[in-house]
Amino acid sequence: MSNQPHTTRADPRNDPAAATRVTWPDLAVTIAIAIVLYLIGILLLLQVPQEDTVVAGLAQFAVSGLAPLGAVLLTLAVRKRKLAHFGITRVAPKWLAIAFVIGLGVVAMNIGITSLVSATTDAADVQADYQSAATSGVAGFVGAVLLGAILTPIGEEFLFRGVVFTLLTRYGVWIAVILSAAIFALSHGVNLATPVAFVVGVSAALLMNKTKSVWPGVVVHAVNNASSTIISVIYFQLS
Template sequence: MPQNSSSRPDPHPDALPPGGPAPRPAPADGPGPSATSTPSAGAGGRPSPRVGWPEIGVGLVVAAALIALLLAATSLIPQDQEILRGLALYAVSALGPLGGFAAAVALRVRDVRAFGLRRVSGRWLLVSVAIGIGVIVLNLLVTAAVVTLFPPPENIQAGYQAAATGGALSFLGALVLGAVLVPIGEELFFRGVLTNGLARYGPWVAVLVSSTVFAVAHGINYVLPVAFVVGVIGALLLRRTGSLWPGVVVHAVNNLSSVIIPAVLAGAV
């Protein structure tokens, strides 16, 4: 009995369909606005959890506890040791957020790429330097306006300025702590944890809420508006590039001016 042609084995099972293989979609130029919101693969190929409220909560508790403990230790430094106290304050500003970030990473996600620790092109880093210079100009304008329009405010930067103007060694310490470690620590926590953790509520909620928390963390004073702008810029750069490093550069350039300008005016360098 003849076989039905539909039941015969295909003599060329590996042959390509007519017209060749289907074209693969072209890769995107880079991570899009929601690049950091996509969970990466974890062990066994399963996607890692997204950054969320557990990371935010644990990070906030650990950062606040570290800052409280370090400030208590700083208070033991004699008042006349202004330079040492200033360097200690820089260390508090860096280590508190760094500890909060480390706790958030260790909780569930454990993949730093989900927090925005990704490579970024040199072009974006150069753009960030230019933006940072613009923030310096804004900072000077805001300070001039506050001094002109209001009674002289309390110099909340006095401790930091003492470290910057205390000689070559303390100036170097202020540069390393204030212009390197503080921007890295604060961007890792406020953008890496907080902005990414709030991304599920939409980009503007994530950007504005995380920037507001960042600004308030600097105190209700004349620094607040510039801190808010730095936060918004860092969060927008994170969404645009998928990386924290452009925001770190903007932050570092602004902080660099806060170390160098007082030192130059005081003739310390």
């Protein structure tokens, strides 16, 4: 009989570290649910008359926020995960203030990047319906702010930072920052919004890494989206 000590391989299901981090099955479930919700949203969008750009814009905002938000919340329930696993946790108020300032910097970069890209390429502007909603009157403006500058940032940050970035950190912080930001940017398609979305993604991911919370990223995202809505209204009033 061997005198070597008997060892057993640890069961991942009993690994405390594994139980507190986002896993590939978590991502798979989230993406599957998100696809279903996006498809449902698209089917509903197709029912909106093409000439009704205001309703179309608000509906697009709603889908872009509700689909990822619903996917993450349903994953939390199905996978029996805690909110903190996905970075949905409190953060010190100072980080929200810092995020707001960073958001203003992103807005300045947004204006510069968009101006440069639109002047040097023929990249498409996919914000037309959103702008129509924001400039349609008080109700449209309020709807654009609530859906585009609050709901959408929450839903997208829960998905792209709370799930995707957190999962990728196991391969290194900078890989997670760049790759999650690139995935986020490309999810918007290749257009005028792509480079701006990448900057927002990098900023939000770095804040997520520092604070372990999605909320500073939500603030950066919200400031950028709100600025787009406000700028659209100002431009419409001056033109």
